[in-house]
Amino acid sequence: MDQQTLELEAAAYRRLRDHLRTRTDVQNIDLMNLGGFCRNCLSNWYMEAAAEKGIEMDKMQAREIVYGMPFDEWKAKYQNEATPEQQAAFKESHKDH
Numbered sequence: 001m002d003q004q005t006l007e008l009e010a011a012a013y014r015r016l017r018d019h020l021r022t023r024t025d026v027q028n029i030d031l032m033n034l035g036g037f038c039r040n041c042l043s044n045w046y047m048e049a050a051a052e053k054g055i056e057m058d059k060m061q062a063r064e065i066v067y068g069m070p071f072d073e074w075k076a077k078y079q080n081e082a083t084p085e086q087q088a089a090f091k092e093s094h095k096d097h
Contacts (some may be wrong), residue, residue: 021067043065044059046062
């Protein structure tokens with residue numbers, strides 16, 4: 001991969017990360033139901049990329065990078081209980097997984 005592609009992809013990742021940080025009204029279950037991924041998935045991918053480079057990182061460290069704060073703090077401030085409709089949509093969209 002050339003340097004320009006690397007820089008563009010990194011910039012796109014940062015923009016997505018920052019967008020998700022500001023859209024605290026969008027719940028992870030909504031992201032999962034519509035897009036098949038959420039902030040936790042993004043943090044897992046980040047942690048896996050770190051591991052491929054020999055960088056030790058645990059799940060909570062990766063989540064803090066994506067969420068912009070400790071995960072427990074984000075949950076307390078912004079996460080709502082999933083509605084029955086959201087839960088049903090999640091089951092439907094993930095029944096083959």
